[in-house]
Amino acid sequence: VSAATTEKPWKRYTGGEAKGFVDEMRLVAMKLHTRQQAQEGEKEAKAPEEQHVEEWEPTLHGYLKFLVDIKVVYDTLEQIIEKPSFPSYGEFRNTGLERSEKLAKDLKWFEEKGYGVPEASSPGVAYAKYLKQLSEKDPQAFICHFYNIYFANTAGGRIIAKKVAEKILDSSELEFYKWDGELSQLLQNVRDKLNKVAENWSREDKNRCLGETEISFKFYREIVRLMLS
Numbered sequence: 001v002s003a004a005t006t007e008k009p010w011k012r013y014t015g016g017e018a019k020g021f022v023d024e025m026r027l028v029a030m031k032l033h034t035r036q037q038a039q040e041g042e043k044e045a046k047a048p049e050e051q052h053v054e055e056w057e058p059t060l061h062g063y064l065k066f067l068v069d070i071k072v073v074y075d076t077l078e079q080i081i082e083k084p085s086f087p088s089y090g091e092f093r094n095t096g097l098e099r100s101e102k103l104a105k106d107l108k109w110f111e112e113k114g115y116g117v118p119e120a121s122s123p124g125v126a127y128a129k130y131l132k133q134l135s136e137k138d139p140q141a142f143i144c145h146f147y148n149i150y151f152a153n154t155a156g157g158r159i160i161a162k163k164v165a166e167k168i169l170d171s172s173e174l175e176f177y178k179w180d181g182e183l184s185q186l187l188q189n190v191r192d193k194l195n196k197v198a199e200n201w202s203r204e205d206k207n208r209c210l211g212e213t214e215i216s217f218k219f220y221r222e223i224v225r226l227m228l229s
């Protein structure tokens with residue numbers, strides 16, 4: 001039995017010596033968390049969304065805004081992968097991590113329950129626009145966003161989901177946090193593909209990719225902040 005198949009969803013790469021490029025991306029991402037968000041975080045929390053999730057006060061209205069905007073981001077990412085500007089993106093088709101259809105189901109569920117689903121707002125639209133432009137000119141930098149957006153949802157996203165479910169959704173579980181198949185295996189497959197694609201990159205390419213992490217955090221945080229609005 002390989003390590004990948006026995007991996008528990010919450011037991012992931014813990015940093016230390018980077019063995020593949022994904023470890024490097026993860027190390028950079030973990031450092032950008034606040035200490036309140038994750039054990040490996042190094043930043044001081046300032047904004048409300050940087051505080052410990054336990055202390056959050058999400059609202060249903062805000063959470064719906066978050067879902068609508070994050071869907072704009074996933075729709076765009078998944079369209080980019082479907083019609084790739086660079087052949088390397090093709091590796092990331094049908095990974096099982098796709099979220100667009102799941103989010104569509106969730107928003108339909110809210111609509112059927114009589115909740116008003118808002119229009120997309122600037123945080124989601126701005127990130128989607130940035131991703132589209134970046135994907136056409138800088139595949140290394142784009143891949144950084146691909147990694148962060150999908151992996152953030154399976155880590156911090158699920159912590160947030162639990163809190164939101166308890167506090168405002170009467171413990172209902174959204175499709176956004178359900179995957180067809182074993183999540184740990186899906187993630188491992190994507191890590192392997194990311195490592196493979198990055199094998200052909202120069203150190204300069206890798207550094208440019210790692211340097212995008214901060215931009216990804218900045219955009220993503222604006223969208224997460226909607227939950228608390």
Ligand code: HEM
Nearest residue numbers: 010012026029037038148151152155156216217220221224
């Ligand atoms: C991992 C929490 C936001 C990207 C993690 C982990 C935690 C966490 C606890 C560690 C999971 C583990 O290894 O066991 C949070 C919380 C956030 C947040 C509470 C609040 C908003 C973000 C943002 C991004 C991000 C904005 C980037 C856009 C990542 C990535 C990992 C991670 C890439 C590594 C996942 C893996 O190795 O599988 N996060 N995070 N997170 N987070 Fe976040």
